[in-house]
Amino acid sequence: MRALGIDFGLRRVGIALSDPLRIVASRHSTLNWNGKDVDALIERIFNLCEENQVNTIVVGYPLRTDGDKSPMTDMTVSFADRLRESGREVVLVDERYTSLLAGQILQETKRHQGRDKGLLDRIAAEIILQDYLESERDCAL
Numbered sequence: 001m002r003a004l005g006i007d008f009g010l011r012r013v014g015i016a017l018s019d020p021l022r023i024v025a026s027r028h029s030t031l032n033w034n035g036k037d038v039d040a041l042i043e044r045i046f047n048l049c050e051e052n053q054v055n056t057i058v059v060g061y062p063l064r065t066d067g068d069k070s071p072m073t074d075m076t077v078s079f080a081d082r083l084r085e086s087g088r089e090v091v092l093v094d095e096r097y098t099s100l101l102a103g104q105i106l107q108e109t110k111r112h113q114g115r116d117k118g119l120l121d122r123i124a125a126e127i128i129l130q131d132y133l134e135s136e137r138d139c140a141l
Contacts, residue, residue: 001055004028004048005129007098007121008059008076010035013045014121016129017052022136025129030118038082046086057083060095060128093132098124 003022007014013031018024029048033041049057059080062072077092084090105123 001053003056003058003129003133004045004052004054005058005125005132006045006060007095007124007128008062008072008079009121010072010075012118012121013041014118014123014125015045015048016122016125017054018129018133020053022133025126025133027119027122027126030121032118038079042079042082045083049086049088054088056089056091057086058091058093058129058132059083060098060124061092063094063096065096091132093128093135095124095128098127101127 002020003018003025005014005016005018005025011032013033015028015031016025017028019026031041031044045057048054057080059076062070062076064070080090080092099120101124
């Protein structure tokens with residue numbers, strides 16, 4: 001079964017998917033939302049899980065660089081708790097520096113975020129999910 005990575009935000013949610021063997025994460029899509037109707041957002045995510053045979057959802061856990069909670073931390077934990085209602089495994093993964101890394105990837109590939117505002121979110125979700133997949137493999141060794 002696949003894993004789905006999420007970079008949670010108040011306007012956009014970046015989505016990444018693993019391959020069926022859970023080796024590689026690939027950016028998938030960006031879900032735009034109004035920051036209020038979390039039920040509709042969760043329904044869209046559950047639909048993606050069904051369509052792609054996902055049994056693990058990996059959510060980026062926003063912390064400040066010093067490890068303290070950020071304003072988004074409690075909202076993200078609440079969001080992850082709602083996702084757990086699906087019966088799927090939901091894992092929070094430290095997402096410090098993922099936006100910075102995603103920005104560097106955009107610069108290195110000379111892609112301009114202005115054309116595709118969700119690209120940064122998709123890349124961040126891909127980094128979050130790839131970090132999880134690698135830690136999952138390390139634990140199995």
